[in-house]
Amino acid sequence: MNTALKVTAFAAGLATVFGASYGIGYATGDTSTRPSAAGHAAHASAAPSDPASQGGDGASTGADHLPGGLQISERGYTLSLDDAYVTAGAPIDLRFRIIGADGKPVTAYRPAHGKELHLVVAPRDLSTFQHLHPTRAADGTWRATAALPAAGEYRVFTDFTPAGASQGLTLGADLHAAGHLRPAPPAETGRTVTVDGYRVTLTGDLAPGRPTRLSLAVTRGGKPVTDLQPYLGAYGHLVALRAGDLAYLHVHPDGEPGDSGTAPGPDIAFTTTAPSRGGYRLFLDFRHGGVVRTAAFTVTAADGPEDAATPSTPSTPSASASAEHGEDHRH
Known part of the structure; x- marks a missing residue:
């Protein structure tokens, strides 16, 4: 589904x-x-x-x-x-x-x-x-x-x-x-970020006012992760926040565990519509080995590919652990 x-x-x-x-x-x-x-x-x-x-x-x-x-x-x-x-x-x-x-x-x-x-x-x-x-x-x-x-x-x-x-x-x-207080702008990221040894690569772009498909692929040690574990009823949970006012977009994946058409990785697909042009932060939660980790991306929603420039320098977000209802949740 x-x-x-x-x-x-x-x-x-x-x-x-x-x-x-x-x-x-x-x-x-x-x-x-x-x-x-x-x-x-x-x-x-x-x-x-x-x-x-x-x-x-x-x-x-x-x-x-x-x-x-x-x-x-x-x-x-x-x-x-x-x-x-x-x-x-x-x-x-x-x-x-x-x-x-x-x-x-x-x-x-x-x-x-x-x-x-x-x-x-x-x-x-x-x-x-x-x-x-x-x-x-x-x-x-x-x-x-x-x-x-x-x-x-x-x-x-x-x-x-x-x-x-x-x-x-x-x-x-x-x-x-x-x-x-030492305010700073959101960190720039490339198409790939690393958290706890997992590399997550983003494919696709946000577009204002029309649906687009985003795909996030998870690898570890150079190999695709094909045994992601369900988290909140899905293999991935994505939240998008708009820079400027923190407008909240709660995104659900295309497919769910057990629907006979959705594989447990390495790709997690989403269909999403950005409400406007501008910068967004994407936070992907995924669960593997009993631990929930979060990969963060800085992206831009633009009217066309020519002005949807994506920063080219990858960054490695820091990871911190927290116990949440019996499972470790790392960011």
Whole structure:
């Protein structure tokens, strides 16, 4: 079964721009500048009758084509972080809730790819990437341990489908990590990157407004990897984030394990549509030998091959290990 890219449609205008995250050269941990908890809660649980707070139909007629992750609230659902102000350098206890139209935390979800909710955390310079699977308490509070290696502005994405809803949502919220900030542009990569001795090669280009096919081939020691293991119901999981505003594209592969037509490597194929021209970071999760690893690429979506230049210098992203629900996840 071939499955094309599903981009979560949103119903409000674009928000945060990339340069805004670099307006300060030094972030401090002074709690006196934090908004009050009451003010934060009031924003998170704004009445669903307020179209500006929920991003519902009354807020943005005609904007259904926009990608996900740009809003904290949409269709009556709101992402509420317990604490959006943290300190970089040490693992943090990230806790949040999805607030429904009735003002109460959502406690029933429809699983997708084996999970009720997928959590992604990335800094605005797109230098790192974490795909986490938090645990949910009975009262609707989600909890996960996140690593924030450097100070700066991070974006938290929650990808989920409430029980009874006809389609999923991707909500995003800013996470502010105090410390000494040294902003840098996303690392350039070539068509091949290396992580933990695995070489991953990208074939294909992003194109704005039309579907294109991307293929990522995994090799190790010069030999194709033909025994990739399923991860989240597929042989690969791809997330694309747009540089500038971190618009979130959740991409699913063409095919799935056990469909009699999809091989367990070395190639993992995706069909994807970029919402606009510009730079993107692609993060491919793949599982082999019981370990999930992430290969990151910097790419450009352009109108034609002549202006879709791809950097030619390969880079080797650093790898770090984290234990996630009993399996090692390396980036």
